[in-house]
Each structure stands twice: as structure tokens, then as C-alpha cells.
């Protein structure tokens with residue numbers, strides 16, 4: 001246990017984030033200050049500042065103390081030498097406070113995680129001091145805030161949790177997030193054990209099969225039961241757990257390592273396993289690389305979307321076969337008990353197209369009822385209309401007054417409270433929302449949409465491999481996309497836009513077509529390859545490829561070029577970096593064109609983790625108008641909820657560059673969101 005080069009009294013130090021990731025507390029280089037960049041702190045492997053004796057601080061958790069060759073290091077002697085050098089003027093005393101030199105305040109005991117790994121945890125806790133090293137080190141960018149999960153973080157967290165009331169908001173959030181990392185680590189421990197258990201039973205079983213042992217008598221045959229007994233779960237669930245553990249330990253190494261480092265929790269790992277189950281080893285390896293990197297920054301449902309898109313891209317045939325199989329075998333009307341004791345009644349395993357059509361019809365009914373003055377929220381009216389239709393009644397018969405006009409559709413923008421807390425999820429987006437009943441208060445089941453073609457800029461008219469997406473509703477395979485785009489393009493309210501993406505996948509230009517452009521899909525050229533336009537706006541897609549990126553064949557490229565010519569779109573650049581205010585407008589409400597530029601840049605609400613589609617969001621002035629201009633550099637899509645959140649006390653939002661949104665929460669923590677990266 002080395003002693004601190006400096007005692008570290010005083011509050012509010014700044015621990016270099018990097019050291020927190022793998023290096024343990026303290027062990028700062030003399031006077032060197034933070035040696036790691038903030039960005040390094042995130043990956044859990046940042047090389048922190050080296051210790052006085054050159055101890056490699058990074059990755060200490062992965063390579064415990066035994067390897068670091070510093071067993072002979074005499075801290076007392078080193079400190080004495082150091083102090084003598086300081087006294088002799090050989091080493092200038094740094095002008096910074098100890099905190100600014102990168103050491104947290106609190107009890108003056110320092111250890112690397114490498115050292116800590118050899119120490120009895122209880123003893124370590126005592127050494128960390130009765131006052132508790134715990135709390136303060138959990139503040140943003142302090143030692144424990146990004147520390148890898150392990151014995152030391154565990155002790156610090158336990159200590160901090162002994163008196164949560166003593167923690168600041170910031171420290172409290174740090175503690176919560178540390179507990180999450182520990183939890184991810186604990187799942188990794190469990191799955192590591194299960195993977196080994198599975199391997200043993202599998203080997204026994206294989207041997208028995210090879211030896212001609214009959215079913216029912218084979219060792220290892222009921223391994224899932226065995227695990228289920230231990231974990232008190234159904235054998236089927238235990239079997240899934242075994243599959244997942246095996247996949248992580250064998251073909252998803254990056255995801256598994258990220259779990260060990262506390263970056264990916266069990267739920268996200270499960271998602272990655274689920275959407276790679278049917279992929280070849282080679283494809284799974286590609287997916288592992290991409291998803292392990294993305295997962296920590298994505299909400300669970302966003303990760304599911306990304307994983308599914310990727311699966312569709314890597315092996316569309318497998319996905320299609322699975323979906324068709326599910327539709328063929330599991331399609332049903334289901335009645336089941338809700339946890340509350342009420343009943344749930346609905347159809348399962350519909351195609352996206354069928355589901356959206358049904359929803360559009362239901363939305364149209366509900367909108368008509370509301371427009372006619374029927375009391376109740378849209379949420380309630382949807383249920384009413386749904387039940388009427390199920391019972392063979394026309395919900396519009398409830399409308400007493402005249403059917404021929406009179407009541408005008410209010411527009412979904414007036415709706416708000418119904419979908420509270422449900423932003424971006426079902427109920428808050430989707431083509432159905434643009435649907436409104438005709439003059440008779442009745443609408444068929446059309447799919448009016450903003451069809452946004454996402455076109456990779458280099459080469460322009462390249463062919464996107466991204467699968468389509470229907471609002472927030474889910475992903476479509478190319479056939480479905482083609483059908484929906486075709487249907488939607490005939491709807492009078494459907495409009496086309498083109499968003500061109502740059503090499504990094506962000507939008508670099510956008511243009512809006514005028515008027516209606518009914519689209520008839522050209523015949524496909526190769527098998528089931530789609531000829532639908534590419535993109536992932538509310539609707540669009542490219543053809544499946546056998547692997548990314550197949551690129552357009554000549555025929556497809558020609559079709560796309562023809563479509564773009566027909567749309568006659570004039571593209572405007574999307575502002576980034578420094579804004580030249582060329583798109584600034586001297587009014588509060590941005591024009592459609594400006595709105596689309598901003599929404600193309602940022603396709604979802606600018607709040608961290610919010611998936612509300614920008615198409616359904618208001619455009620919020622980051623700095624309120626007229627102090628802040630109506631310009632891409634001061635606008636961002638915000639869902640109703642986050643618009644209110646932003647204005648609440650203690651919350652702050654800045655837009656230092658166009659599309660870069662920096663949120664500060666009442667805890668004092670900051671979060672940054674960036675322009676959308678399109679899957680093209």
C-alpha cells in the first residue's frame with residue numbers, strides 16, 4: 001500500500017477520468033495533473049497516470065497485481081526520496097492544489113486496483129477510512145465515477161451507500177451508475193460460470209451420444225434442469241441462459257468483455273445474443289464488434305432496433321424466414337391476464353404492414369370521435385373504437401350530429417397528455433399519426449407519410465443497405481417497405497424528401513419535393529431484392545444484400561436516379577461546425593424547409609436516450625426567441641416532454657455547435673447528444 005505523495009485535504013478535487021477507469025484511486029504522477037483525456041475514461045481501459053514507480057495504471061483490473069512486477073517497490077523510501085528532492089529544490093512544488101493535480105479529496109490513503117486486488121476487502125474498507133472515501137469519489141469525473149467494476153469499486157460503493165444522505169446529487173448519481181457497472185460485472189461472473197458448466201455438460205453429452213448411450217440415460221442430458229433447480233427458474237429459461245452464456249463466451253467476445261468491464265449489462269447482452277443467434281460465426285463476429293461498441297450509449301429499445309437492423313443487413317433471409325415462421329405458427333388473437341387482474345386482448349405476430357393498417361384505422365376512428373366532441377382522451381377513444389369494431393359496431397354511430405362536415409379534424413399536434421411518458425414508443429409516432437379522417441369523419445386505412453430517402457452522398461445515388469423503418473414502429477424487410485412506400489405514395493398527404501448523408505453517416509444536405517409523387521415499384525432484378533428507395537426515414541429501405549455493403553447494381557442505381565429526378569429536389573446543406581446563419585429566418589416558427597433541415601440533422605428528440613421521432617417533435621429554440629435566432633444553430637427537435645424538462649428549474653441546455661446539444665441536469669451532470677448517424 002503506497003502512501004500518498006501528497007496528503008489530499010480539501011474539497012472538490014478533479015480526478016482525471018482516465019485513472020478512474022482502471023487505475024484505482026490516487027496514484028497520481030507528481031504534479032503532472034490529469035494525464036488521460038476525458039474520452040479515454042469511457043472505455044474502461046484508459047491508461048491512467050503512471051504511479052511514482054512507473055506502475056502501469058491502466059487495465060489494472062484485467063491484469064491483477066501479480067503481474068505488475070512492483071512487489072519490491074518501497075513506498076516509504078520512495079516518498080522520503082521524493083520529499084528530500086522537493087526540499088532540495090530539485091522538484092518544484094506544483095502550484096496546483098492536490099486536487100487539481102488529479103487527486104480526490106478525502107482520507108489520505110491511496111492504492112491502485114492492482115494493489116487492492118491482493119487485499120482483503122474488509123481490511124481495504126478500513127484503510128479507506130471511517131469518514132469514507134466512498135461518497136466524494138463518485139462525483140462526475142472523479143475516481144470512482146468511471147472506475148471498472150471490481151473489489152475496489154464494490155467497497156467504495158458499499159461505503160457510500162452506508163450514508164446516502166451524505167452524498168451530493170452528483171455523487172449519488174455516480175453511486176447509482178457504479179452500482180450498475182457492478183451489476184453488469186456480476187452478470188458476467190454468473191454467465192462465465194454458466195458457460196463453463198454448459199461446456200462440461202455438453203462434453204459429457206457428446207461423449208455419451210458418441211458411445212451409443214440411449215436418450216434419457218445420457219450424462220449431461222438434463223443440464224438445463226440442473227441449472228434451473230439451482231437458479232429457481234424454468235428449465236427452458238435456464239437453457240436460454242446457457243445458450244446465451246455459451247454464445248458470449250465463444251462468439252461474442254467483445255460484448256462479453258464489455259460486460260466484465262461494466263459497460264454492457266445483462267439485458268443489453270441478452271439483446272445482442274438474441275439478434276445474433278441465427279447468424280453465422282462470421283456475421284456474429286461483425287455484429288459483436290459493432291453492437292458491443294454501440295450498446296453502452298443506446299437505450300435498450302434502441303439497441304434492439306439497431307441489432308435487428310444489423311441482423312437484417314447481415315442476413316436478411318434468415319430474418320425473413322424467422323418472421324414468416326412466427327407469423328405462420330404463432331399468429332393469434334391473444335387473451336391474457338394483466339398483472340393488475342384486468343384482461344389483455346389483441347393480435348400477435350402481425351406483419352408490420354397489417355399492424356400499421358389496423359392502427360391507422362383505429363386512430364382514424366378515435367380522431368373522428370374526438371373531432372365530433374366525444375369526451376375522453378385519444379387513448380380512451382382508441383379503446384372505445386377498438387371494442388366497438390370488435391363487437392361489430394361502428395364507433396362512428398356514436399356521433400350524434402351531422403356527418404357531412406361540421407367537425408374538423410384537430411390535428412395530432414393538439415394531442416399531448418395521452419402519450420405522456422411514452423415518447424417515441426407505440427402511441428407517439430408512426431404513420432398513423434398523420435392520418436386524419438375525410439370529410440365524412442371516416443378514413444380508410446391509408447398510410448400518409450413523409451417518405452424520407454436517405455441517400456449516401458458518396459457516391460451520390462449509392463444504394464443504402466439500411467432496412468426501412470416505419471416511424472417508431474419497427475423495422476421492415478424490403479418487401480414490406482416496398483408495399484408500404486407504394487401505398488403511402490398514393491396518399492394525397494404523403495410527401496417525399498431526400499436526405500444526403502456524409503461519410504460518417506450524418507446528414508449533410510436535405511431537400512423537400514413538392515406535391516404528390518405516386519410511386520410504382522419497378523420490377524425487382526435479383527430474387528427478392530427490393531427496388532424500394534433506400535433510407536430509414538419514416539418509410540424507405542434498400543434491398544437486402546448478402547453482406548454489407550453490396551451497393552447498388554446498375555439497374556437499381558438507375559431506378560433511384562430516375563426517382564430523384566422525378567422528385568426534382570433542390571438540396572440545401574445541413575449546418576455543422578460553425579454556423580454561417582444562411583438558413584436563419586426572422587420569425588419564431590421555422591419554415592417547412594428549415595424544419596426539415598433541422599429534423600434531417602437530428603432525427604429524434606435531442607434529449608439523451610429519447611427516441612421520439614423528430615417528425616413528430618416541435619422545433620425548440622435552444623436559446624428562446626428572439627434572444628436566440630430561428631436558425632439551425634439554435635433549433636433542435638424536442639418532444640413535448642423534454643421541451644418541458646428543459647424549462648424546469650435546474651435544467652440547462654446549450655447548443656455549442658449546430659446539432660451538438662449539451663444537457664446539464666439538476667444533479668450537475670452533463671450529457672451530450674449529437675446529430676443522427678444514419679444506418680446507410
Ligand SMILES: [Zn+2]
Nearest residue numbers: 497511512596
Ligand atoms: Zn424535407
Ligand SMILES: [Zn+2]
Nearest residue numbers: 579581631633
Ligand atoms: Zn445559425
Ligand SMILES: [Zn+2]
Nearest residue numbers: 605610639642
Ligand atoms: Zn424527448
